Amino acid sequence: MSTITWNMRYVTDEKGIRVGVLLDIADYERLLEALEELEAIRAYDRAKASQDEAIPFEQAVEEIERAR
Secondary structure: OOOOOOOEEEEEOOOOOEEEEEEOHHHHHHHHHHHHHHHHHHHHHHHHHOOOOOOOHHHHHHHHHHHO
16 A cells, blocks of 8 residues: 655644644545545455355345345
8 A cells, every 4th residue: 555645734723723624635535535445445344254145246236226
């Protein structure tokens, strides 16, 4: 996994305490992509750890469509 560097600027209150962060749009979009990838990895890990029976993708799609 590569390291991502962020161009962050902080918003501070009148006492100098950090209360917010400003990110460039490109950095924000990379952050969202990284979060989506992490969520996919966590979902995969949960699925692998469960004792549920594995079913083919096509069958899963059919079941989801029927439930709608």
